[in-house]
Amino acid sequence: MGAAAQPTQDAVVTAPLDTTAEIETPEHVRFGHPLAGPTRRAAAYLIDLLVRFAILLALAFLVGLVGVATGDLDGFSTGAILVIYFLLDWFYYVLFESLWSGRTPGKRAMKLRTVGEDGRSLTALDSILRNLLRAADFLPFGYAVGLVVMGRDPKFRRLGDMVAGTVVVVEDRGQISGRLTLAPPPTAKELDSLPAHPPVSREELEAIELFLRRIPHLAPGRVVELADLVAPIFAARMNTRYTNSVRFLGLIYARSRGHEPVKETPKRKIEGGGRRRRGRRGRRGRARSAHNPSGSPLNEIARPPAPEPEPAPEPAPEVQPTLAEPGQAAQPDQVATQAPTPSSVPTPGAWS
Amino acid sequence: MSGSTSARSRARGGQTKTKKKKAPGAPQHQDEFIAQHRASWSELEDLLTSSRELHRKSPYEISRVATLYRSVCADLMRARSNFGPDVVRYLEGLAGRAHNALYGARAYRLSALWELVAHHFPRTLRKRWRLFLIANLLLWVPYAFGFFGTLASIEFAETVLPRSQLMMMEAMYTEGFEAGRDAATDSEMAGFYIFNNVGIAFRCFATGILFGLGSIFYAVYNGVVMGVSIGWVVRVGYGHNIMTFVCGHSPFEMTAIVISTGAGLQMGWALIKTDGLTRLGSLRSQAGELGHLIMGAAVMLVIAAFIEGYWSPSSVPAPIKWAVSGLNWTLVGAWLFLGGRWAGRERVAKAAAGAPPPPSAASSEAKEATP
Structure with missing residues (x-):
């Protein structure tokens, strides 16, 4: 069951239900x-x-x-x-x-x-x-x-x-949010299970990114439900198997973007700017910083990652069941700030 | 591209070193890309968010915005092919705002307004003479109906307008204007006429978008009301007073209302007869002509308001008022029938000598055959 034989999915990706007006400037630059x-x-x-x-x-x-x-x-x-x-x-x-x-x-x-x-x-x-x-x-x-x-x-x-x-x-000022990091970081084994360049189109990758960014705002059960809709398609295309659909999508993203280089000792990356702090502060903090009354949006631009040397965690065992119960899925906010310990189990929605 | 790069390096100043680490052309990481261009983006951001409009800024700042805008456009293209939706959306917003600021303001020239009112307006009106004719009928036939109906029967008048309103009309013209009115009342009435009549004309136009029904309704309604009002005053014996009052400004006022109605009908007609376009496209194609017509009508209404406020109620003897009325009719007629004929010919000659006429002109001429 290849994705090429899935016209509905392609249609969703290529024709977004968006309210933007496409404008082409005299410089022949199009923007919405x-x-x-x-x-x-x-x-x-x-x-x-x-x-x-x-x-x-x-x-x-x-x-x-x-x-x-x-x-x-x-x-x-x-x-x-x-x-x-x-x-x-x-x-x-x-x-x-x-x-x-x-x-x-x-x-x-x-x-x-x-x-x-x-x-x-x-x-x-x-x-x-x-x-x-x-x-x-x-x-x-x-x-x-x-x-x-x-x-x-x-x-x-x-x-x-x-x-x-x-x-x-x-004419709102746009914002560039911090970079996405997978927590706990992907292990070499996990990344190697995917092709070096996953056969994912640009639009699909964007959709995955939008989804991953939206995880903190979605109910945990909903996150799993949504990920389960698309993960099988990608898995079939790459001829691989996965145990946790959310993590699987995250891995595809990390692999494609090259954010997490495959290393012997994966380092934990500090997330950029406000995103992470927002996650810690919870709902109220998010609401407040969403207004961002004085701060320039450029403060939100991801800073170059400042690697924080840490004892390398052992590769997390892949024991997560494929279909996590909504109740079992941990709160993403909490998970994002958890220190990855060797015993910690990767949970769905461990993205911030 | 080279210009924008140099601009960027100028903006970043010392940061150029970081860029040289990477071989040119090598794929760049998103974070690196953002770090590299952040300074120029925030500079543009600051220039755009300052409270002064762009054209009031210093020449250096204006050209800086233009340079930064072009560099952001280039960044946007790169971001779109390499980086995530977040960056793209941010850059789109930034580029969009810069574009709107740069390409926003257009200079106004008084001569352009003159050109429009003196040449384009009458020319468009002659082109749409059929609709103008229909609009005339829509206003004047109900007017005559109301006028003669009122002369024939009181009951008719009282069916159309409440008695109190008829009495008010009567009271207004009982005295005549031999004594004139004081300046304060003149000013008040001028204000009222501007407010009322221009409103009527604009409404006749705007409601035409409802397939012309609104224009038809307002034209017929106002025609009947005017006919009954004037008919009533004539019936009770003050016809001389009201006629010498309205004769001065009506050439401008009535013509403007008719033109507005015609423009409204044009919108409605464009929705019905689309000539192969979508209804919306058909409507859009009329926008230029509608603008000419409505601007011309607005100017006429302003003239009418001043005449109505200051000349019509003055104590000038009736014969002079009638003479001025005739003069006004002549002026309006000359404006509408002759305006833009010569200028048009010159332009056509110029166009024929130079480049072939643009396709839009050709298509609008083709449309003329089927108004």
Whole structure:
């Protein structure tokens, strides 16, 4: 049962269900922009609403002051306030999107930006079109039409975006998390059981990495369940057997990436940056550092591994049953920080 | 690539030594790669996150962003072929933000706006004359219906509008404008008209995306309401007052509302008759023309609001008001029928002398045959 005969798996890997807009730049570099969903955009809208209200209030106050100072000029004030309200209502977005190339105060706060679908910058005409059509998106009330249209569109466009050919993208600062290490480290025997270059495609390897990184956030039973889905496919392809599916995937990853050189005395590697600390601090610590309010994401970039000489552990015996009971699977967080002792049994989810 | 490498080494300064350890071209480890490029990435990161917009930065910083952006693009390509999804995603985000900052702002020229309003707008409108005609019918037929219906029967008027509103209309035009209005009221009314009428016009346009139904509804509805209102005032005997009031600005105002409706219908029609495109693609292909039309209409509405606020209620004798009305109609007519004809010819001549016209122009001409 080769993986080539598994069209469903290939389809899953090659066509990810992702909400990104592919953009090709004049430099012929393609990159994906994550698209902004309705929630985030609604938050930006609310912020903009407040900003507009504040501007109107402030200007109305000013106009009122001038009116009082210069005598009875009720009409002037009312007229001026109506004009201000009109301008804010129809041209607030156009003004800011033109000045700040696709951003309004609310979008800035939510790290959003309006760009053309093909990555070109937003022109004034685009902005006018997409914002005039708010009148249609708003119907019958509270952007109901816009929400429905957005929900049905793979790029989360409302009617205005469709006509103007724009999308709203998220400009979040990305993060590079620490490198993945297998705990306990792979033994030479374990690695030798796999081919030197495992026949795994790039996409498959990425999927494995994403899975391994997600282990701390998944229930232990779920981890095993997911790994058991794919491990047999790889095992069949490489003509090998495995005892623990999670560890097996980890070994494939380690082998392919060459992270863990096969040595006589495997050294325990320090994991990069925040990942490991996060794991120790548990749920609360993770939540706090996920915000990362001040720290540069580059702090998170894996530092070159600082090998920590340690007495070489004996190769861990492979006694783990193939199908670990969900209850038996140890908490990954705890395992990750366990010192590998000769007697310790490799447990599923021993990845951090 | 060589430029970006030198930029990177400049950015890293002393770190160049670490790079030389490895033979060029040898596969690099991800950690090494990150360590090597981290400095230039964080420099770009810092340049992008500072509060000033890019075009307000110093020339050195701007060119630095451009250099770093190109180097990040190169890094991204390498990361994509060699390294994990984490690095790729981070670099994509960074490159994306740099791209948006660099290619974001476009300069605005007043002459471009003039070009649009004076040339492109009337030309597009003439090209879409059929929709303009339909929009006219959609507004003026209900208007006439409301007007003459009100003249014929009070019950009809009261069915359309509540009595209180009719009374309000009546009260507004009882006195006439021989005495004029004070400046404060002028200003207030100008503000109100801008707010109200431009809103109507924009709504006529925007709701056209619902297969044109919204435009049709708003055009017919506003036509009937206007017809009944004016008809009522005429019926109770103040026709002279209201006519001399509306004659000055209506050339601009009514035409703009009709144009907006036409643009709305154009959107709806694009959704129905797709010419082999997807509905969305068909809609998208209209965006340029719609922009021209709506910008032109907006300018007309601003003109109308000022006339309506300051000229229409003034105490100028009726004959002059009628004369100005005629002048305004002529102006609007000249703008819409003649605007962009000569400039267009010059450009066509230039295009014929130079390069062949772009395919987009050819396809839009082909579309003209089947509006």
